[in-house]
Amino acid sequence: MTRREAGKVIGGTAAALVLPITTRAANESSTILTRTVPSSGEKLPVIGLGTWRAFDVDLTSDIRRQLQEVLSMFVKLGGRVIDSSPMYGHAEEVIGDLSAALGIRGKLFLATKVWTRGKESGIKSMERSMALLRTKRIDLMQVHNLVDVNTHLATLREWKDKGRIRYLGITHYEAGAFTDVENIMRSEKLDFVQINYSLMERDAEERVLPLANERGIAVIVNRPFGAGDLFDKVRSKSLPGLATEFDCRSWAQFFLKWIVAHPAVTCAIPATDKPGHLEDNMQGGIGRLPDENMRRRMVEFVSSL
Numbered sequence: 003m004t005r006r007e008a009g010k011v012i013g014g015t016a017a018a019l020v021l022p023i024t025t026r027a028a029n030e031s032s033t034i035l036t037r038t039v040p041s042s043g044e045k046l047p048v049i050g051l052g053t054w055r056a057f058d059v060d061l062t063s064d065i066r067r068q069l070q071e072v073l074s075m076f077v078k079l080g081g082r083v084i085d086s087s088p089m090y091g092h093a094e095e096v097i098g099d100l101s102a103a104l105g106i107r108g109k110l111f112l113a114t115k116v117w118t119r120g121k122e123s124g125i126k127s128m129e130r131s132m133a134l135l136r137t138k139r140i141d142l143m144q145v146h147n148l149v150d151v152n153t154h155l156a157t158l159r160e161w162k163d164k165g166r167i168r169y170l171g172i173t174h175y176e177a178g179a180f181t182d183v184e185n186i187m188r189s190e191k192l193d194f195v196q197i198n199y200s201l202m203e204r205d206a207e208e209r210v211l212p213l214a215n216e217r218g219i220a221v222i223v224n225r226p227f228g229a230g231d232l233f234d235k236v237r238s239k240s241l242p243g244l245a246t247e248f249d250c251r252s253w254a255q256f257f258l259k260w261i262v263a264h265p266a267v268t269c270a271i272p273a274t275d276k277p278g279h280l281e282d283n284m285q286g287g288i289g290r291l292p293d294e295n296m297r298r299r300m301v302e303f304v305s306s307l
């Protein structure tokens with residue numbers, strides 16, 4: 003059984019493993035933390051939602067009900083940022099369909115990407131994303147994996163001026179591309195950069211995160227669980243006692259709080275198709291966060307496993 007198959011079997015019971023919000027200590031906040039987008043001053047919740055694989059599905063009635071629950075709960079718990087891409091199969095279409103059915107478009111911050119070569123092909127792709135997402139304006143358009151980045155950034159600047167997108171940015175998912183990412187962060191005026199950063203992929207903290215802070219670029223963190231590999235590392239291991247010091251009740255919250263406690267991070271976008279996991283992940287943005295010293299201890303703990 004693969005991890006994903008196993009997840010599908012146990013996912014339904016995951017909600018029971020996470021303490022419901024109402025059992026929080028009396029002095030613990032129930033509001034999701036926010037961070038400011040440097041280029042605008044807009045505040046965004048620190049936990050968003052990724053859609054790679056999780057939303058690339060055929061909407062049978064059972065899956066439709068499950069994903070509607072994920073999205074309703076996401077909005078109910080204060081979530082806004084949803085990240086997609088034309089690379090993710092049906093994901094944009096599914097998000098467009100379900101957000102229209104639920105009437106929640108106005109509450110969402112929709113981020114998607116352009117992932118093709120050539121100006122005309124890029125424009126066609128972005129028009130299609132808007133149609134699939136059923137929106138006249140995309141909040142954030144990102145150049146996926148830096149593909150034909152200079153061509154698309156020129157179009158994105160035009161689209162931003164016309165109000166078709168609100169923000170522009172670039173993405174990548176592996177440290178091997180960080181030198182290119184950094185060069186673009188230095189030479190272009192970006193609103194957002196999206197990169198991988200987690201307790202198992204920490205390279206971004208060396209230069210990308212300090213540079214984002216210096217240049218006033220918001221940071222979206224992808225692969226916050228290393229695409230799920232972090233859960234394999236801690237399988238059947240108990241949370242360390244230090245987790246109680248920052249209101250952390252699950253491994254997902256441990257991984258997410260470590261990320262969003264970094265001052266340069268704007269939000270993390272864990273992907274899930276399970277309501278129980280979604281609720282768990284949202285709580286990673288609620289309550290106390292670890293300070294710098296605690297973050298170091300968390301790294302040491304996970305490295306020792």
Ligand SMILES: NC(=O)c1ccc[n+]([C@@H]2O[C@H](COP(=O)([O-])OP(=O)(O)OC[C@H]3O[C@@H](n4cnc5c(N)ncnc54)[C@H](OP(=O)(O)O)[C@@H]3O)[C@@H](O)[C@H]2O)c1
Nearest residue numbers: 009052053054173175224225226227229230254273274275
């Ligand atoms: N180049 C790029 O632009 C780029 C590259 C990579 C990713 N991204 C974006 O970043 C998003 C996140 O990255 P990712 O999808 O690669 O991986 P991820 O979010 O690090 O991990 C997803 C995996 O974690 C599991 N999971 C989620 N919440 C859980 C919980 N509370 N407890 C246990 N397991 C949990 C999911 O399974 P379940 O579904 O069973 O919960 C799934 O297998 C993507 O979806 C995409 O939007 C962008």
